[in-house]
Amino acid sequence: MSRPPVALSIAGSDPSGGAGIQADLKTFSALGVYGTCVITALTAQNTRGVTGVHVVPAEFVTQQLETLVADVRLDAIKIGMLANAGIVGAVWEFLCRHPHEHVVLDPVMVATSGDRLLDDDAVRAIRDLMPLVSLITPNLAEAAALLDTSLAATLPDMRLQAVALQEMGAQRVLIKGGHLDDTADAVDLLLHLDGEEVLRAPRVNTVNTHGTGCTLSSALAALRPQRESWVEAALDAKAWLTAALVAADSLEIGQNPGRDPGSDTGQNPGSDPGQNPVRGHGPVHHFHAIWDR
Numbered sequence: 001m002s003r004p005p006v007a008l009s010i011a012g013s014d015p016s017g018g019a020g021i022q023a024d025l026k027t028f029s030a031l032g033v034y035g036t037c038v039i040t041a042l043t044a045q046n047t048r049g050v051t052g053v054h055v056v057p058a059e060f061v062t063q064q065l066e067t068l069v070a071d072v073r074l075d076a077i078k079i080g081m082l083a084n085a086g087i088v089g090a091v092w093e094f095l096c097r098h099p100h101e102h103v104v105l106d107p108v109m110v111a112t113s114g115d116r117l118l119d120d121d122a123v124r125a126i127r128d129l130m131p132l133v134s135l136i137t138p139n140l141a142e143a144a145a146l147l148d149t150s151l152a153a154t155l156p157d158m159r160l161q162a163v164a165l166q167e168m169g170a171q172r173v174l175i176k177g178g179h180l181d182d183t184a185d186a187v188d189l190l191l192h193l194d195g196e197e198v199l200r201a202p203r204v205n206t207v208n209t210h211g212t213g214c215t216l217s218s219a220l221a222a223l224r225p226q227r228e229s230w231v232e233a234a235l236d237a238k239a240w241l242t243a244a245l246v247a248a249d250s251l252e253i254g255q256n257p258g259r260d261p262g263s264d265t266g267q268n269p270g271s272d273p274g275q276n277p278v279r280g281h282g283p284v285h286h287f288h289a290i291w292d293r
Helices: 020-030 058-069 085-097 122-132 140-147 155-167 212-226 230-246
Strands: 006-013 034-046 049-055 076-079 103-105 173-177 185-192 195-202
Touching: 006 020, 006 058, 006 212, 020 034, 020 212, 034 058, 058 085, 076 212, 085 122, 103 122, 103 212, 122 140, 140 155, 140 173, 155 173, 155 185, 155 195, 173 212, 185 230, 195 230, 212 230
Parallel strands: 006 034, 006 076, 076 103
Antiparallel strands: 034 049, 173 185, 185 195
């Protein structure tokens, strides 16, 4: 038997299992990839919000990375939450020492709940990191933050911002347009070396969207070694994530599985997790294609 592809997630931990390294490892496994991880931060969070972040020292992030690659051959790398400029710098130095052809950067700045996950001074460091990766996958808010501009409101706006990110050094850009207001479908735009690809999928009516960005970027990292191009990997990753969203409500993870939108108490997502439930964002179903079998 041939060995499976091996992918690395460099990201933060989510105790609720819907985002971060937990989502990445689930995605790798679901798509036939052996997953490894380097942890950058511990978070206290659930489906309703983040209540605390404990950042791993940059030097220990470097130690984790160097110890791993001294022994394990990697076929792809996914980079998620980096927390601060020091950790971004550690990853930048690692990629300078160990360049790789399949590196996906998800510039995690804001959680689905709205909680900020990246220090302000790290944005400039993320910009410096972009030329060392193969593909960046910002959502609308993250693309705007990287460019220090307003949010894209249309597909042409997304295209202009993708071009601007390439001009800043990004090799390939996939802007996630799931929050566009003027489209019936969930639309993403992939700008690659030979042109562009508009990725469309039906919008899924669910509040269980926690970790969708982490999941899509890790799916891209998992699939690229198994596909001929980034376009093929992106099309398959989009289709797989859509199916995971369709099946998300069946998990019923968190105090609000998304079946009674009228139960929202109006509390803030980051309020005391021991209080009565607010409307949370449960995870997507990473194993939708496996558990049914």
